[in-house]
Amino acid sequence: MSVDDNQMDKLRHVVGKSTLSEGISVPRQLEAWVDAPPIGQKRDVTLRFAGSCVTATLRRLGNERGHVQIKYENNAGEPFRNWLNATFAGCRSAQAEDFIELRKTGADTYDVAAFPAIVTNEEHLEVKEWVFHKGDPTVLDTYVQIREIPAVVGSVLVVRDKGQDYYNGQLSHFFRMWQWGTERRVIPELPLKADFVKDDVVVEVEFGNARTYYQDYVKFMLAHHARLAEIGVLIVPTEDFARHLCGVGRLRAEAKGRHSYSGMIHLEKVRRELTYLEFMLAGPVAVAGIGIRPV
Helix, strand or coil: CCCCHHHCCEEEEECCHHHHHCEEEECHHHCCCCCCCCCCCEEEEEEEECCEEEEEEEEECCCCCCCEEEECCCHHHHHHHHHHHHHHCCCCCCCCCCEEEEEEEECCEEEEEEECCCCCCCCEEEEEEEEEECCCCCHHHHCHHHHCHHHHHHCCECCCCCCHHHHHHHHHHHHHHCCCEEEEECCCCCCCEEEEEECCEEEEECCCCCCCCHHHHHHHHHHHHCCCCCEEEEEEECHHHHHHHHHHHHHHHHHCCCCCCCCCCCHHHHHHHHHHHHHHCCCCEEEEEEEEECC
16 A cells, blocks of 8 residues: 555655754655656755745765755755754754654745644653664664654554554554555565555554564564565554553453453563564564653
8 A cells, every 4th residue: 555645745854963954865655756856866946944945956866776865955055954953953862753844836846844842731652762673773863764753653642541443543644644655565475564664664563462563573574585674663562551551451341241351562572572582583673662651
């Protein structure tokens, strides 16, 4: 399944150090949307923001992948960089939920809106902790796609009496808003599907029974072996959040006359077992433990 058509009219990009000083990368699925030039070529585009505009450069690099970028590191882009830095108050961490959004308003013209992370009096989800296999926190800076995950997760409003179906649905909604492909085959030859895919990153969201997440590792291994993904990301609840969701599940089961409710995967179980499973994981894996952000 492709990204929803109504999500293809904009480009969202999390704010990192390079965003504030140099430019942004264009996801593969939006290269046609920006009418990316041939490899090694470039052209001018206009960025409009806060009543002003600057000329930036849309270019496709001459590397093997042919990455597409919008660059504004030169003198012409200084007003735009100043606006970004003033809006986002300097460099942000890899955990930040700040982002900018580009909307195409004409041929090579984009309106840019800023969305700084805000504190509200409502509970939202957040990434509480990362665990890495064959990697470390630097992957959060290496892969802009992974830097989007805290923003996706942080968009989900907590509803205390809702269960895992609600959170699965909300995460799916916000991943699509960030132009992630959904329900893609991990490899063409098998019917196994990944929850979310963007460029070289595969994401699995797991709220299920503690045994079911092993299949997520299989998907990561297949995608890495076929060179269809560079890294897999597993999103699971923290132990506290899993305990809360299990409580909701038990109440619902009892209301339906059932007297048992199976357990749920959580970050601590993943952490304990990773030591014994890492021998079979050829590629890097990042595990995000999500929970409720305090008001």
